[in-house]
Amino acid sequence: MNDSHYCPHTPEEIREMLSVIGVASVEELFSAIPAGLRAKTFNLPPGLSEFETLDTMKAIAADNSACLTSFVGGGYYDHLIPAAVDHLSGRAEFYTAYTPYQPECSQGTLQALFEYQTAICRLTGMDVSNASLYDGGTACAEAVMMALRVTGRNRVIVDGCLNPFSRQVLKTYLYNLDVEVVEIAPLDGTLNRAELAGLLDQSVAAVLVQNPNFFGCIEDFSVLAQQVHAVDALLIASVYPISLGLLVTPGEMGVDITVGDGQSLGNPLSFGGPSFGFIAAKKAYIRNMPGRIIGETVDKQGRRGFVLTLQAREQHIKRHKATSNICSNQGLCALRGLIFLSSIGRQGLVELARLNRDKAEYAKAQLAGIPGVTVLQSAATFNEFTIFLPKAADGVVMELLKKGIMAGVPLGQYYQGSENCLVLTVTEKRSKKEIDRLVRELEVALCN
């Protein structure tokens, strides 16, 4: 009856345990469930060995196309991951632990997350960070809800250049709350500042922007921060962490809350998850932050240690008045982010960011050379940029998929009237040879 090594008892042991409990059978332990409520069917197939299981999993994975050269981003990026990231985050002491509720036997996780919070603060130029959220989109929603709490207002302005998926997640989160979300349509792939200025008043809780934005454009939000602060609202920026190797930080621009998706920091693409969301803010707002926060302290002997702190914000204490409903977050992915950043290091991140931009600028110049193709020129870009094609981008992308190339994200389904626009991403992993092939194949597709 017992052929599973995941349930180790022998029949003799089960008999002994039943006799201690004082029942005749395991089934008797389920007698609290009325007979009429018992499951009538249970249709799963019989179990497998781990070898058969992995064969099945390999067969499923083989139904994916493994040899696509990717020039797509959309919030998830194909970056190098140092081998140490897998090996160290793969330590079972990290990945088979639970949330560090008992600090004395969880100092490994706690110190690592404190170091993670430090890395996020240093990367973004913000004062305080939590120990991670779910992903980039939910981090945007949490930041907006945080701003609603801080300001006590209920109007939010969202730049239409923010990742459309994140905008959709935000709407889902806010739908049942008494909050007005105003979206500003992009102007040449950048924030329409004139329209925003007209909307800013004392009713606004927050303005949410992205840098670089969904079109790839880099913007300086320093002046915007002053305008937003003039009406006592908060500026929230969603950022791409790798770009911060080069770009002006949210902290330097005066941003109040910074969020983003941490996937690019050492987390594999993995068909969209798990990654992690990060959130960092000015210190004044720490009590309104969602999620776990790790704080430094000492024991009775004065030895430094780390604990979950400010827990009075959280759902297990405050229940329906908590700053968020979040409980489990993405701790292991945040750990990967920390190991990645610590491996790449101070100067390495600058070089990595530069490498991304160099590759993207090369691709941009080559693509601009194709007759009929123009490049969106309204702003500088990092490793993503938008091009205009002489015909609908959807068909072109489908053509190139057949050649094994994911040529970019066509904008038509996200922005009306942008059917000919394509956003391309070129990370450090794309070789000149791959870029040149993309250019050739795109030229062919446009001639057809």
Added chain:
Amino acid sequence: MQLIYEQSVAGRRGVRLPVSDVPAATALPDNLLRREPAALAEVSELDLVRHFTNLSRRNYSLDTNFYPLGSCTMKYNAKALENAAGLFSSFHPMTALLPGGAEFCQGSLGLLYDLGQMLADITGMDEVTTQPLAGAHGEMTGILLIAAYHAAKGNKAKKKYVVVPDSSHGTNPASAAIAGYEVITVPTAPYGDMDIELFKKAMNDEVAAVMMTCPNTLGLFNPHIQEISDIAHGHDALMYYDGANLNAIMGKVKPGDVGFDVIHVNLHKTFGTPHGGGGPGAGPVGVKKALIPFLPQPRIVMDDDGQFLLEDHNPGSIGRTANFFGNFGVMAKAYAYIIMLGREGLIRVSEQAVLNANYIKERLKAYYDLPYDTTCMHECVFSAGKQLEHGVHAIDIAKFLIDKGYHPPTVYFPLIVKEAIMIEPTETESKATLDAFIEVMIEAALAAQTNPQQLLDAPLTTPVGRLDETKAAREQNVCCIG
């Protein structure tokens, strides 16, 4: 231990980057550049490896210690699951969202679809979305679905409340609040479950949903569950099942069969995926037919030819709850877990989880107060009330256990039990492990009488002793200034 930043030496690095094969781009304008590089660690690869390896050794974990943390289902995480997830690490989620892209990722889409089917069978639901990224995220998704259901019937303004028992997880009321609902809390009766009479009084036509954990956080199966769901449905309130305790009932009872309309499942509890020291988990949500029109999008569907497609323009949908398709890597592990254990295996999981909890309950009830002395399901809740007479609290017993090499049970939850000690052994532990743990628990109970100071001083064997939490909260040093 030093922080990694305290080991930094200017110019040192842990990894070398490839040489560029393209010309350098012209520099960005100054106002778009950061003034100083981010002050990240500057360490060699070996420094990095030692640092994180040594940090990891400061953790108790499932692979090193028994971890009977109630409500968290810390079962063994099979190594094959890690291999399974690794097979999918290189696939970009945007592939599925490109025009014509779905045919290039049929494996990933099919895995999510099939996992949904299997979870629907286990829970008695009609369809499952895999998008929610954790249990609490699933709860929020579920309550948003319920809100959409009521709104579609023209009852958005009328439905104002969500009813929860006082033994519920804190995430339940917190999730209800995000959907704009007020929370009504119903006390627990002496028989250990939501008081059925008080529940009847709390119910009216303005209640949108009743959120239940079943078995509840005391580890008890509610004998009134059918009556509760009938009453709820009589008021057009939907029944929400918090799947945190699903490990107790697989193959025995299906939430969908006893009146639940919406359920979330914690893959990182019941379905053997590791918890990662604080995530990633995954919280797929199952619903009955009436709620399918409101499910998050994109929704994965199968066409007549067996091809998997994304349906992204459903006007009734609550929209996206996450940027892509959920924590796919976690889903791949849960999928492998389910097919590996299979039908009989999952039934056995629940049987032995319940057997183990009852065995611990019986053997310890002479030493610790047992507020609800009845057959439990997969976990049992004691109180340290007896030990408190000697000045020993639940937390002191927890710290003593750490010194003995055990991760403590959950303490002080559920809130309705004074000095609660909530033990969930799970099915993967051997009798020998349970016996050794029981002996240490008995030792703690005896020490509380004879030498309480030993418990108050614990732990002594860990890298740090009890930490000053007040100082941490007051000073708010949450990032290293440097």
